[in-house]
Amino acid sequence: MIERHWKRKRLAILMAALCAAIFVFGTRLRAAADDFPIYFPDSRIVVKSEALNRTTYLPIVDIIQNLGLPYTDALALETITIRSGASRLVATRNRALISINDQIVLLQNPILRESNRWLVPIEFLTQGLTRLTGTPFRYRAGAPRIFAGDVRAPELVMNAQDLGPVTRLTIRTGVPVNLDVQHDDQNNRAIVRIDQAPVDPLRERIDQKDRLVNSIVFDDTDGEPKIVLETTDEAGEIRVTPSDGNQLFFVDVLRRAAQITEAAPPANVPAPRIDAPSPERRVRVIVIDPGHGGMDSGTTGPAAAEKDLTLTMARRLRTVLQNQLGATVLLTRDSDIALDNEARSAVANNNQANVFVSLHVGYSANKTDSGASLFIMPDNFGGGAGTGEPPGGMFLPWYLGYRTNRQASSRIAALFQEELTKAVPGWRFPVRKAPLGVLASATMPAIVLEMGNVNNSTNSQTLMDNAFQSRIASALVSAIQRFSEPQTPAAN
Amino acid sequence: MAKRIKAGLIALGIGSAVAFGFFVDVVGRIQSMVNDTETADNPFTPPVEPLYAPTDPPMTVKLFFPPGAGPAGPAAGDVLLTTEDQTIFQSAELANRALQILQKLQEGPASPDMLPALPENTRVEELFISEDGIAIIDFTNTISTNHPGGILNEQATIYSVVNSITYNLPGIQQVKILIGGTEKETLAGHCMLLLPLAMDLSITDVTSPAEPPVQQLLQP
Numbered sequence: 001m002i003e004r005h006w007k008r009k010r011l012a013i014l015m016a017a018l019c020a021a022i023f024v025f026g027t028r029l030r031a032a033a034d035d036f037p038i039y040f041p042d043s044r045i046v047v048k049s050e051a052l053n054r055t056t057y058l059p060i061v062d063i064i065q066n067l068g069l070p071y072t073d074a075l076a077l078e079t080i081t082i083r084s085g086a087s088r089l090v091a092t093r094n095r096a097l098i099s100i101n102d103q104i105v106l107l108q109n110p111i112l113r114e115s116n117r118w119l120v121p122i123e124f125l126t127q128g129l130t131r132l133t134g135t136p137f138r139y140r141a142g143a144p145r146i147f148a149g150d151v152r153a154p155e156l157v158m159n160a161q162d163l164g165p166v167t168r169l170t171i172r173t174g175v176p177v178n179l180d181v182q183h184d185d186q187n188n189r190a191i192v193r194i195d196q197a198p199v200d201p202l203r204e205r206i207d208q209k210d211r212l213v214n215s216i217v218f219d220d221t222d223g224e225p226k227i228v229l230e231t232t233d234e235a236g237e238i239r240v241t242p243s244d245g246n247q248l249f250f251v252d253v254l255r256r257a258a259q260i261t262e263a264a265p266p267a268n269v270p271a272p273r274i275d276a277p278s279p280e281r282r283v284r285v286i287v288i289d290p291g292h293g294g295m296d297s298g299t300t301g302p303a304a305a306e307k308d309l310t311l312t313m314a315r316r317l318r319t320v321l322q323n324q325l326g327a328t329v330l331l332t333r334d335s336d337i338a339l340d341n342e343a344r345s346a347v348a349n350n351n352q353a354n355v356f357v358s359l360h361v362g363y364s365a366n367k368t369d370s371g372a373s374l375f376i377m378p379d380n381f382g383g384g385a386g387t388g389e390p391p392g393g394m395f396l397p398w399y400l401g402y403r404t405n406r407q408a409s410s411r412i413a414a415l416f417q418e419e420l421t422k423a424v425p426g427w428r429f430p431v432r433k434a435p436l437g438v439l440a441s442a443t444m445p446a447i448v449l450e451m452g453n454v455n456n457s458t459n460s461q462t463l464m465d466n467a468f469q470s471r472i473a474s475a476l477v478s479a480i481q482r483f484s485e486p487q488t489p490a491a492n
Numbered sequence: 493m494a495k496r497i498k499a500g501l502i503a504l505g506i507g508s509a510v511a512f513g514f515f516v517d518v519v520g521r522i523q524s525m526v527n528d529t530e531t532a533d534n535p536f537t538p539p540v541e542p543l544y545a546p547t548d549p550p551m552t553v554k555l556f557f558p559p560g561a562g563p564a565g566p567a568a569g570d571v572l573l574t575t576e577d578q579t580i581f582q583s584a585e586l587a588n589r590a591l592q593i594l595q596k597l598q599e600g601p602a603s604p605d606m607l608p609a610l611p612e613n614t615r616v617e618e619l620f621i622s623e624d625g626i627a628i629i630d631f632t633n634t635i636s637t638n639h640p641g642g643i644l645n646e647q648a649t650i651y652s653v654v655n656s657i658t659y660n661l662p663g664i665q666q667v668k669i670l671i672g673g674t675e676k677e678t679l680a681g682h683c684m685l686l687l688p689l690a691m692d693l694s695i696t697d698v699t700s701p702a703e704p705p706v707q708q709l710l711q712p
Contacts, residue, residue: 296681299641306641341677360682363642375643378694382687399686430570433694434647437677437684450643 035221038063038146039153039198044223049144050119055109056144057119060091067133073118080118082132089132091120098128105131122146143204145220153200158227159351160208160216161328167212168328169229169251170285172352173199176246183238188214190238192227192251199225212253229253248352250284283484285328286321287348289358289438290314291448294338299363301454307336309454309463310359313472317357320473325480327354341437342398349401349443355412355480356446358438361463364453372424374416375448376409377402377440378433401441408445415479416447423475424468445483543588543595544581551582553660555596556696557606558648572648572695573609573655576601586663587621593656594619594629609652611638617673621664626688627657630670639680646683651692658691659698666690 036049036058045066050057064071064082072081078093090099096110105128109121120128125137125146138147147153154174161168169192171179177196184190198220206216214230229238229251236256242249290310292298298306311333318329330351332344348356362373382400402409413431420429439446451472452459462468556573580592594616600608611634618630639649654667666688669679676685693699 292681298681341681360643363640363645373644378692380690381684399684432570432572432644432647434643434682435684435687435689436643436682438682440684448643454642 034144036144036146037198037220037223038066038148039151039223041149041151044198046221046223052112052119053109055121057109057112057121058125060118060120060124063125063129067129069133078113082129084133087132089128091118091124091128098124100128100131140200143201145198147198147200151198153198154196156194156199156201156218156225157350157352158201158203158206158216158218160206160213161330161351162208162210162212165255167208167210167235167253169206169208169213169216169227169253170352171227171249171251172244173247178246179240179242179249179251181238181240181251188231188233188235190229190231190253192229192240194225194227197223197225212255227251283325283327283354283480285330285351285353286325286355286357286480287330287332287351287353288314288317288321289332289344289347289356291358291360291438292338293333293336296338299361299454301363301460302457303460304454304464306361306363306454309361309451309460311336312464313359313451313469316466316469317359317473317476320470321477321480324477327480342441344438345401345440345442345446348446349441353444355483356439356442356444357476358436358446358448360448360450361452361454362450363455372420372427372429372452373450374413374420374429374431375434375436375439375450376413376431376446377406378435379406381435381440399440401443402439402446404443405445409439409447412445412479412483413447415482416449416476419475419479419482420449420472423471423478543592544583548581548583550579552577553580553593553596553656554698555593555601556652556655556659557597557601557603557609558645558652560605560607570695571697572644573652574606574697576603576606578602586661587619587627589661590621590627590629590657590664591616591619593660594653597652597656609649611635611640611649613638618670625663625665626668627661627664627666628668628670629653629657630673633672636671636676636680641680643682646678646680647695650679650683650685650689651695654689655691655693655696659693 033048033050035046036056037044037046043066045062047059047062060080060082061071061073070083074081080091082089082091087101091111093113094110096107098105098107098111107121107123107127109123111121111124112119122139125148126139129135130137135149138151139145154177157170157172159170161170171192173194173196175196177194177199180193180195182191182193201218204218208216212232212235214232215228217228217230219226219228231253234255235253237254239252239254240249241252290307290313292305292307292310294307296307298310300306314331315334318331321327321329328351330347330353332347333339344358345356347353381402382397410431417429417431421427434448436448439448452463454460454463554575555578556575559571559574578596580589580596583589583592597609598614598616600610613632614635615632616629617632618628620628622628635649639646650669653669657664657667668688669685670676671679671685678684
């Protein structure tokens with residue numbers, strides 16, 4: 001009995017000791033050292049960063065030696081003093097503040113000295129060294145790199161899309177670049193090297209995991225920018241199609257040929273034309289926005305709610321547009337969820353859509369009313385009517401994004417009007433102008449199509465009819481095809 | 493011993509008196525608080541000021557309403573708003589004229605061929621005119637919650653207010669709509685309310701007030 005009691009007591013003491021150890025040392029969680037590049041206008045260094053207390057720390061001595069700044073490491077005082085001209089920066093161990101020319105600058109995290117190395121948080125560079133040297137150190141939160149001084153680092157935008165037999169990675173750079181793809185088939189890895197260094201990726205990785213791709217990660221820890229694709233066993237050839245003067249690239253991971261044959265659809269069903277994009281095609285990505293959703297039902301009639309009608313129509317449009325145009329078609333929502341207008345146009349902006357169509361259904365107090373309308377933004381919304389130029393030079397407020405493609409929006413609306421009027425006899429599709437939230441920040445040709453009157457039971461049933469939806473979809477396909485064709489002077 | 497008892501009784505008496513006084517004071521305070529609560533609304537209720545004086549001359553204004561249902565209804569035609577002449581009074585305060593116009597919009601059109609522009613039970617909570625000619629109008633939440641939806645309806649509601657104010661009151665160039673005291677992105681999911689809106693006559697059947705009819709120009 002006594003022995004059991006002692007055993008329990010020992011166990012309790014051990015557990016308490018373990019908890020104490022976790023409490024004391026847990027706050028000093030240390031992750032493995034990672035390479036962390038710092039780009040200067042004419043050089044770069046790669047230092048070993050350490051993640052301590054969930055904060056990225058950098059070895060400051062390595063950095064200041066590279067900058068050629070004199071420093072004094074006072075072991076007895078536990079301070080490090082860095083000089084730049086007449087300026088002086090003093091940092092003290094375990095203190096979350098620094099002194100620059102006797103002025104105190106508070107940091108979010110303390111400065112550490114471990115294993116005879118001074119480790120500083122990122123803000124030491126962005127707030128401390130920036131003031132000390134006059135050279136700005138720029139850091140994007142979460143990114144494993146820093147740009148110092150006047151470094152020209154074009155932004156890199158990556159997006160990935162699962163298109164069934166193809167996974168398409170879209171890469172957009174602000175400047176012309178060249179890509180080189182090295183595919184290690186045996187290790188299921190492809191490396192897309194970019195011949196421009198440095199670049200500033202908006203996202204470090206894309207959460208893309210499908211039948212062909214396991215992960216897509218940007219990596220420049222060695223100072224050489226590249227995108228690493230971890231592929232699956234099903235992945236085969238990788239094709240790169242440049243476009244837009246080598247500023248836009250489509251990296252297509254294809255499924256192995258044998259497996260495509262196995263998965264080929266029956267002969268009587270037209271196979272989806274998801275081929276590698278041809279450079280001359282203007283419309284590659286179309287975003288369809290089913291209006292409303294979730295708690296926001298939109299207008300409601302006796303037969304259906306607007307949110308359901310728009311979603312049904314959007315899904316059908318996606319199928320038809322993908323099959324007939326071979327374009328990437330994305331929906332802003334594919335389920336009954338609520339989205340605000342900004343989030344809807346952001347889907348189109350972030351995916352570099354070439355056309356954005358928002359679907360809505362109208363309402364009229366008179367149940368006999370029917371009809372439809374196409375909407376574009378008014379010319380003078382947001383002030384500064386008509387010039388088409390952003391008011392502040394190169395920067396455009398988000399709600400004036402529509403101005404970048406105002407003429408193209410008018411043109412595609414006119415084409416939609418022509419094709420829809422032909423496809424649905426008896427219906428009018430006037431092109432109207434309204435300051436619509438969903439269009440204001442869309443930076444591509446964008447329109448809203450409002451179909452019918454949900455309060456009109458005949459209209460509601462028509463909108464749910466497959467044949468009617470197919471006619472609308474075909475009209476949109478024709479309009480987008482015509483929009484893709486080179487414009488003739490008469491068309492202007 | 494007797495002295496001690498005497499001193500104790502005196503202390504007890506003084507203590508009781510102090511306690512009683514404190515008790516009376518607390519009760520009085522509580523009662524006054526209750527009375528304050530009961531009459532709290534009265535001192536702060538703003539007096540209802542008339543929007544115009546009896547001596548103010550009448551003025552005719554064009555109010556914008558959606559055209560009635562039927563073949564010429566909003567979904568069928570390109571004209572989203574048509575006008576009806578009504579009379580208000582030329583009050584000295586521009587804000588009071590604007591409030592009169594909004595009151596008329598709330599009452600709805602006199603003509604049976606037109607539809608009300610504002611949803612049921614919509615009221616104006618506040619109206620303020622800035623120095624740069626922007627009327628900031630705060631509507632009750634009902635303008636949004638009672639709205640039937642649809643882009644055309646929403647556009648008609650918004651521009652019924654914007655056009656009726658800016659067309660008739662040249663001192664006001666733009667209208668900023670608030671709902672329930674706060675800024676809302678849209679009225680009912682479509683039309684943006686984040687920026688002040690200027691008059692838009694392209695959706696109406698009237699010409700700009702800056703362009704008088706030709707007949708008027710020809711008059712001697």
